[in-house]
Amino acid sequence: MLYRENGQFKTSYAADQQIFPIAQDRIAIGLVLLVAFVVMPLAGSEYLFRAVLIPFMILALAALGLNILVGYCGQISLGTGAFMAVGAYAAYNFLVRIDGMPLIVAMLLGGLSATVVGVLFGIPSLRIKGLYLAVATLAAQFFTDWAFLRVSWFTNNSTSGSVSVAGLNVFGLPIESPVAKYLFCLTVVCVFALAAKNLTRSATGRQWMAIRDMDVAAAVIGIRPVYAKLTAFAVSSFIVGVAGVLWAFVHLGAWEPAAFSIDRSFQLLFMVIIGGLGSIMGAFFGAAFIVVLPIILDQVPHWFGIPLSTATTSHLVHMIFGALIVFFLIAEPHGLAKLWSIGKQKLRLWPFPH
Amino acid sequence: MMNDMPQAVQAQEQAQGNGRRIGDVVLDLQNISLSFGGVKALTNISFNVREHEIRSIIGPNGAGKSSMLNVINGVYHPQEGRILFRGEERRKMEPHRAAAQGIARTFQNIALFKGMSVLDNIMTGRNLKMKSGLLANALYWGRAQREEIEHRVKVEEVIDFLEIQDIRKTPVGALPYGLQKRVELGRALAAEPSLLLLDEPMAGMNVEEKQDMCRFILDVNDQFGTTIVLIEHDMGVVMDISDRVVVLDYGKKIGDGVPEEVRANEDVIRAYLGTSH
């Protein structure tokens, strides 16, 4: 019975309202942060950073943003790629057009631009619901895809429509080496995860969830649907926009609109669902599942020296990946985060089964 | 209006007998008509609610009781009629505005927020009273945190009052029906409403649980002076705890008065109560 909350009495509401009220959880998260910030930079390989951890972090951040909208506020969106793109291209323009623009400021401005566009495309949500809204947000996706290709002003008149950034630095520290990039992303992700957690456990978060669970009832107890939905769109697209900036600037370095195509939107939605709707942790689980799992599956035959052709491997990976999605959904329809919490609950009862 | 007078006086007398004071009309509904497409849910209905009273609405299934509540708090907009709340005429109004004016309610088919814990559900009831903004909440520092704790204290009072301390952190979806109803009442109470609308709060409960619920309703009415509009099918409950009763049938008002009066009303017996009860 290592994992217990019995005996941990709270003597103030402040203590009860901590993010992790259970001591073991606090220790665990402390350890995770320690590993992430200290051990990893010392021990991780370049491949791990560049090909696994950095994309994982950034997509987890985007999934986090999307989860606010879908998981917490119940508005399904398939325009996430678009908001990432808006963030990336806006930050790019701020960076190249304004001399001496610091990266962090450009990143935040990118996020803000995404917010504006997000709120704009969020307005239909006041009328349109569910899958109808989801498909309607595709309008944002296709429109931005098109706009960033067509309006050459956005790409600083690059002939091909692809753009790139260079010489990133934060407070004079260059963000060039994989470790620096990793730590930068990690920090941003931690800050936003904390902010998101705070939002979701405060009045704002409760408004979103109320709208999600039953919007008519929410209105009746005095929640303004307009305000709740639009703030969710705003916060979500801000975070997604920042993730877009990181994806473009830090991960890719040079990109074309296809980097934020509809596939990205779908991918992020899947992360959110498989990870667990309405869970901050879920965004990380989901990103790990969708980003990291295929990479691992891809390499399994290599480890065992099984001679499979690239095509066969890749088809098998597809099939196994698909099967795993179904498997985990059957095991727990509410996502990996729920599976995790059921696991903890069992641990709590352990060694008794019920 | 005129023929309401004797009832009101009577009710007042009776209420005083119970050690309470019934005040002026807070809510006045005049000639309300509401229809959906071809279905006439309410036809030309007038009645009022006085400060501090427990006003019941009864009637057969489909009579329009729930629709009436929906009209009062702005979910439905009647095609005809006037609604005066605290003397002011109300035009088309959104539900959240009604909430802001101090009208809270519970629902017939439980409308709790299924994905949230009991505590969070009740906390949403205090939404209108929480003022800190998005940024403050994101930082969760200073004012936002203070506010959160202040309101938590209030909510804990409600939780104590309803005796649901031990399910605080449970997700409401997993609770049995009766407790869900209680939580829903808690959510409405957390808003410290001046007018509380209850739509069949005791459906699906056994006697013991109904007794508890009655106690809560009476205490709210008594301690906080909350005016209550109650829909309920259990005649025992209605007759015992209400000050005045309106009876609807097929969208029409067929009776209005103190419980004894209504119980004796021929139309009401025929349409609703059936043979003696």
Place this chain on the structure above:
Amino acid sequence: MGFFLETLFGGLMAGMLYSLIALGFVLIYKASGVFNFAQGAMVLFAALAMARFAEWIPKWLGFDNLVVANLLAFVVAMALMVVLAWLIERLCLSRLVNQEGITLLMATLGISYFLDGLGQTLFGNDIYSINVGMPKDPAMILEGTFEGGLLISKEDLVAALISAALVLALALFFQKTATGRALRAVADDHQAAQSIGIPLNRIWVIVWSVAGFAALVAGIIWGSKLGVQFSLSLVALKALPVVILGGLTSVPGAILGGLIIGVGEKLSEIYLGSFFGGGIEIWFAYVLALGFLLVRPQGLFGEKIIDRV
């Protein structure tokens, strides 16, 4: 004027082809409340099966007759789709009874990954052709009235007619039969449907088989148009605005939605595109759908979204 009419016809026929794909979505949604993300993958899978069997069967059996080969391939491919439907029900849906729509959507994504992998493993990933004798060359009509005549693509015309017939048949099936009613009941409430004895597993096998049939027909028509290759699964994206414009639950909606989107996007591309630099039809289709939704949030013929307290 002649050109306008050509565009209009072109749009109508493209729209019918979208309807055909949209139909698959609508069928499954209507009958089980699942937004079938795997529809595109099913179209591809069916088309691959059709194309490859039409090529293999004559080799295996040693004959050389295109019509017979196509017929046999169709039968085999259809059988495959039924098996697939059965497997999907057995291994996936039956274990997800009563779950929320979004979970089921996710499951269909898993199915779609699986089918992508399976299809390419079984049938290869090259380009294959389906030759069911669709006429390829254009026809010119009304050459007297308009200068240069009006150009009509015969292939599109045939395809549009087939689509229309199929859609019509299915619309009748849903509205008029007891099974149709049961399907709609299942979509509303899995648990309640079960409680009154509607066998969910059988219903789902039927629906997915019918959707498989629609996918096969769509796969053949689009496959003979585009060639059978992976990109075929992407035509599903063209059907999405059609589905929501017409209403997720409405078979006739799929037709009308298709026609509106088809005509709308072609006219916009040709008459407005030049002001924007072209390439606007894809987002225009979605914006058009969005516009309609703002007026009718449940699509043209969709069932009204009910929220009552």
Place this chain on the structure above:
Amino acid sequence: QQANEQFFPLLVYRTGAYAPNGTPWANGKQDYVKYINATGGINGVKIAWEECETGYATDKGVECYERLKSKKSTVIDPQATGITFALTDKAPVDKIPLITLGYGLAASQDGGVFKWNFPLMGSYWTAADILIQHLGKKEGGLDKLKGKKIALVYHDSPFGKEPIPLLQKRAQMHGFELVLLPVTAPGVEQKATWLQVRQQRPDYTLLWGWGVMNSTALKEAVATGYPREKLFGVWWSGAEPDVKDVGANAKGYSALALNPHGTDSPLIKDILKKVHDAGNGSGPRDEVGSVLYMRGLLIQMLATEAVRTAQEKFGKGKVMTGEQVRWGLENLNVDEKRIGELGLAGLIRPIKTSCTDHMGSSAARIHSWDGTTWKMQADWYEADKSVVDPLVKEAADKYATDKQIKRRDASDCAA
């Protein structure tokens, strides 16, 4: 791999939307590696290789790159424009050269700015230039293009947009009208585009597509009755998968041929013998010699030649580092003699790169589809330097300013 092997990471796509095009390309690359190993390696140095599936997706491509680069990668052919963009930034840091034969950034021809990029044998600009030259020749002189209307049906992406500046420049020079008709990716629906072609009745139409867009374009051309003889594709629109499914209906369509195809050359005969007959072939035997197979083969051949060149300077029989191979790529000199030795006599033109010219040659021919096979035409074209070079310079300079890169000076070149 062993320490004395030269490692080639092979980024490929054998699945997904572009698999029909990616597969022969990948097989070509692989077969050439096997062929070199079968014939004793590069001066005795055997080649190790590993494939990584990108599915044409940029992030997968980056992952592959990162995974394989740690194995001391020699040179990379990203096989996709998007992946090239992302790797262009990383290559200088990791010191791995990129070969983008016939694709990628046109401006990267300028080695002064793009030290690690090698768009060998052609870029989208040389391609566009050659196509216009060919049309001019058909008309009997570039000046005859005056007043003509030329449409560009292009994939709406950086890939498709790249030729536009050059075509606009040519349009200005010769006074023809350029009509731009973008096709939204992936290009499965082109009805509106071809109705516009029918309405505008251009004298010629250039096709700039990839994957399913090409065959769909041809089918729509058939369906709207646009003469295939007036339709000219870039070299990414001129392979078997693009026309196979259209068959006889595509007869008359022409496209640029960046590389030869067919099985007649000594090289291919040798590969069939030493690789395929040895049961070691990467793909089906009848795919050998197809257009994209040959392109993959050629890319790998030039990469191998770069290693060979580098060995001349840094030590024969040694494993070359990425930096050394880069030098080799920059000092490539595949002359007629060497071409003969390679077994491709008369099929490709000499390639000679330099510090400033990372392309080495812009020669290309035209081939036409006769309903069953691609028929090569005799004439060789070369891009007009006076047209292309200023554009390259301008774009490269802009890139350098954006990226804060200093143009390489003579000393850097000498190193």
Place this chain on the structure above:
Amino acid sequence: MNTSNLLLNVNGIEVIYNHVALVLKGVSLQVPEGRIVAILGGNGAGKTTTLRAVSNLLKGERGEVTKGTIELDGERVESLSPSDLVRRGVVQVMEGRHCFAHLTIEENLLAGSYTRKDKGEIAANLDKVYTYFPRLKTRRTSQAAYTSGGEQQMCAIGRALMSNPRMVLLDEPSMGLAPQIVEEVFEIVKDLNVKEKVSFLLAEQNTMVALRYSDFGYIVENGRIVMEGEAKSLADNEDVKEFYLGLSGEGRKSFRDVKHYRRRKRWLS
């Protein structure tokens, strides 16, 4: 109880939700052919869960029977699908109505006859339901979602009757119904029981009515059967009287007075 003509025999079942929550802890009960048996008990006692276990609807709630057996006519039925059970004549009316929101009332009813193939029989059943519930007839063309709570309850019961069941599992039929209708519904139950020999297993909160109409009763608390007996004897039991019927020595207490009594009790403790 006479076990010779047992229709349903539930023997010591345990039910777990979500692999963690043990809700039924060994429940056994019997329904003889042609009887009305009531399960009574407070909120969350496990009444609904018991019914779901019988009709095999637990799966959709992520619950499972982990111990015990369920027999219908002496035959184990745990592995049958709900629809097989309906074909064998066991149909459940779910708690909270669950009408098909988008279908009209009449379509809802017809959907209930899915397992019946004979057109004449279906039409007769429909007529029967309409005579039992005339209110439904007037609302037959409106979508179920737009009918009142009581109308939906009638629709749900009527829908179950459309399958010509031998045994109906009724979950809280009285909930939300006007008193008159409650009586009517129970009269209908009795009627069906007497005339058509339909057996009923009903879960109820409304103990008063339930005991009046049923033959036998079980009281469930906290996942266990705590008391069972003939309905009459249960109704006379002092504990049952106090806790389930709200009757104390001198008859029914006013809800208003209970308040003061209760409150005093709380202060004392």
